[in-house]
Amino acid sequence: xxxxxxxxxxxxxxxxxxxxxxxxxxxxxxxxxxxxxxxxxxxxxxxxxxxxxxxxxxxxxxxxxxxxxxxxxxxxxxxxxxxxxxxxxxxxxxxxxxxxxxxxxxxxxxxxxxxxxxxxxxxxxxxxxxxxxxxxxxxxxxxxxxxxxxxxxxxxxxxxxxxxxxxxxxxxxxxxxxxxxxxxxxxxxxxxxxxxxxxxxxxxxxxxxxxxxxxxxxxxxxxxxxxxxxxxxxxxxxxxxx
Amino acid sequence: xxxxxxxxxxxxxxxxxxxxxxxxxxxxxxxxxxxxxxxxxxxxxxxxxxxxxxxxxxxxxxxxxxxxxxxxxxxxxxxxxxxxxxxxxxxxxxxxxxxxxxxxxxxxxxxxxxxxxxxxxxxxxxxxxxxxxxxxxxxxxxxxxxxxxxxxxxxxxxxxxxxxxxxxxxxxxxxxxxxxxxxxxxxxxxxxxxxxxxxxxxxxxxxxxxxxxxxxxxxxxxxxxxxxxxxxxxxxxxxxxxxxxxxxxxxxxxxxxxxxxxxxxxxxxxxxxxxxxxxxxxxxxxxxxxxxxxxxxxxxxxxxxxxxxxxxxxxxxxxxxxxxxxxxxxxxxxxxxxxxxxxxxxxx
Ligand SMILES: Cc1ncc(C[n+]2csc(CCOP(=O)(O)OP(=O)(O)O)c2C)c(N)n1
Ligand code: SF4
Numbered sequence: 029x030x031x032x033x034x035x036x037x038x039x040x041x042x043x044x045x046x047x048x049x050x051x052x053x054x055x056x057x058x059x060x061x062x063x064x065x066x067x068x069x070x071x072x073x074x075x076x077x078x079x080x081x082x083x084x085x086x087x088x089x090x091x092x093x094x095x096x097x098x099x100x101x102x103x104x105x106x107x108x109x110x111x112x113x114x115x116x117x118x119x120x121x122x123x124x125x126x127x128x129x130x131x132x133x134x135x136x137x138x139x140x141x142x143x144x145x146x147x148x149x150x151x152x153x154x155x156x157x158x159x160x161x162x163x164x165x166x167x168x169x170x171x172x173x174x175x176x177x178x179x180x181x182x183x184x185x186x187x188x189x190x191x192x193x194x195x196x197x198x199x200x201x202x203x204x205x206x207x208x209x210x211x212x213x214x215x216x217x218x219x220x221x222x223x224x225x226x227x228x229x230x231x232x233x234x235x236x237x238x239x240x241x242x243x244x245x246x247x248x249x250x251x252x253x254x255x256x257x258x259x260x261x262x263x264x265x266x267x268x269x270x
Numbered sequence: 271x272x273x274x275x276x277x278x279x280x281x282x283x284x285x286x287x288x289x290x291x292x293x294x295x296x297x298x299x300x301x302x303x304x305x306x307x308x309x310x311x312x313x314x315x316x317x318x319x320x321x322x323x324x325x326x327x328x329x330x331x332x333x334x335x336x337x338x339x340x341x342x343x344x345x346x347x348x349x350x351x352x353x354x355x356x357x358x359x360x361x362x363x364x365x366x367x368x369x370x371x372x373x374x375x376x377x378x379x380x381x382x383x384x385x386x387x388x389x390x391x392x393x394x395x396x397x398x399x400x401x402x403x404x405x406x407x408x409x410x411x412x413x414x415x416x417x418x419x420x421x422x423x424x425x426x427x428x429x430x431x432x433x434x435x436x437x438x439x440x441x442x443x444x445x446x447x448x449x450x451x452x453x454x455x456x457x458x459x460x461x462x463x464x465x466x467x468x469x470x471x472x473x474x475x476x477x478x479x480x481x482x483x484x485x486x487x488x489x490x491x492x493x494x495x496x497x498x499x500x501x502x503x504x505x506x507x508x509x510x511x512x513x514x515x516x517x518x519x520x521x522x523x524x525x526x527x528x529x530x531x532x533x534x535x536x537x538x539x540x541x542x543x544x545x546x547x548x549x550x551x552x553x554x555x556x557x558x559x560x561x562x563x564x565x566x567x568x569x570x571x572x573x574x575x576x577x578x579x580x581x582x583x584x585x586x587x588x589x590x591x592x593x594x595x596x597x598x599x600x601x602x603x604x605x606x607x608x609x610x611x612x613x614x615x616x617x618x
Pocket of ligand 1: 120121
């Protein structure tokens with residue numbers, strides 16, 4: 029019988045620590061599928077974030093480096109500059125990339141570092157138990173916005189793709205979502221573009237992925253997918269930004 | 271014969287790094303070490319190495335983490351407020367067992383302080399600085415030549431023990447011009463001998479560089495391993511310079527630029543017929559405890575006098591070393607004032 033679906037070689041066969049319905053697991057697999065397809069596992073160096081994906085290196089069967097919270101792109105810059113022939117990507121949540129690491133994000137993009145960035149936007153801080161993220165929607169309840177995010181006090185959700193799209197050195201920006209299998213396929217395509225860009229020396233590429241966090245949203249996995257589609261995409265329109 | 275040239279301490283440290291095979295430099299401007307960053311901006315590309323002006327010291331030290339994790343020789347330089355920001359990354363380097371050379375050309379604090387030479391970051395450098403149970407090796411040059419030489423040693427020790435090493439200088443040393451004997455370009459004995467480096471998992475199992483230990487007992491086990499290494503360093507790497515210890519009744523203790531002034535004070539005391547000597551710690555961590563012990567075992571009637579450009583930071587280590595066996599006096603100034611020979615003589 030022909031095998032039509034298998035675990036990517038770059039993904040280890042271990043139990044997951046992610047919650048049911050979490051988007052991280054999906055994107056971990058997509059990343060590994062692409063690395064297999066491009067046959068770059070042996071030249072890949074990933075930079076893992078501080079966030080729910082902190083132990084991504086337990087799943088990924090290639091070289092990985094830790095970074096302090098928010099500093100993944102600075103670490104990736106150091107790796108890529110001394111090993112330009114390697115494939116270097118960061119994998120970061122919205123607290124990591126768009127709050128504590130905003131300066132690193134803007135400046136790594138602005139230097140046009142030839143790296144790929146996988147950005148998981150789940151509108152909350154997952155690892156620390158569901159606090160407000162810079163991407164939290166207006167009136168969304170979190171543990172630190174118990175009455176809902178108030179735009180007058182906490183500002184509006186930070187739109188990273190829109191923010192970076194004004195930078196001349198950025199090569200590629202796309203926002204996708206994980207709300208359906210079709211959307212997952214689109215996400216994979218965008219990630220592959222971002223990875224190929226680096227292999228072709230085109231410079232800084234980032235894919236922002238709207239991703240469910242059922243646990244911190246207080247929703248079922250199914251409701252969470254609907255929320256991504258119906259609420260998140262209104263504030264974070266999908267598509268190519270650069 | 272090697273010819274001598276004139277160089278500032280800042281430039282000498284930069285040239286030493288280049289000649290010691292530094293592959294990667296990232297820094298952020300701050301006085302009184304701007305000449306050093308500018309020197310690296312000029313010299314690193316000339317040798318085909320990497321220079322990056324980072325967006326902050328937080329980013330600079332994390333860039334070092336990436337380049338060091340790649341198995342390369344890495345350096346960053348800054349001054350006090352910038353070094354405070356780098357503590358985050360220094361703790362991560364220590365936790366991930368990554369070698370790196372960090373130069374602090376100290377200025378006055380706390381806060382923004384001023385740009386005058388100071389030695390008020392001794393605690394920060396020697397007692398941890400960032401979070402966690404770790405140490406950096408700390409080297410304190412007192413001349414331009416020694417600043418140059420300690421860069422080579424600093425890189426070697428960082429590689430040997432897999433930890434961040436700090437060169438603790440001050441604004442005086444950084445800006446001062448002195449004759450310097452340059453050495454040849456040296457090869458890195460450790461190059462290619464870093465099996466833990468992230469170079470892509472070709473023909474080997476994947477490597478992970480991390481400081482995170484979630485499983486039961488994992489971090490404690492790792493910390494024990496670090497502590498064992500620290501004890502070994504304390505035994506093997508104490509360095510100091512001394513003079514006249516054989517016949518001294520009073521021993522001045524000073525490091526870095528301050529030791530130059532203390533040396534003049536010792537000479538002045540000797541001229542007056544006083545039996546004065548000097549201990550100048552070169553490694554501030556590991557602090558050279560043994561020389562104090564040896565001296566106190568031989569001599570019963572002796573006094574120590576510590577002088578610093580701070581209000582008494584190394585003083586605490588000297589007191590620990592002496593452990594109540596002899597009087598320890600102190601004179602220090604910081605925030606712009608530098609103790610003078612006259613002031614020292616008056617206080618003794
Ligand atoms: C300097 C620092 N501050 C705070 C934390 C605590 N912390 C860990 S993860 C995290 C937020 C992670 O959220 P996000 O980046 O959105 O990733 P997610 O967990 O949602 O995937 C925080 C604040 C830390 N580890 N280090
Ligand atoms: S808390 Fe949210 S982001 Fe973290 S693993 Fe659970 S579902 Fe995923």
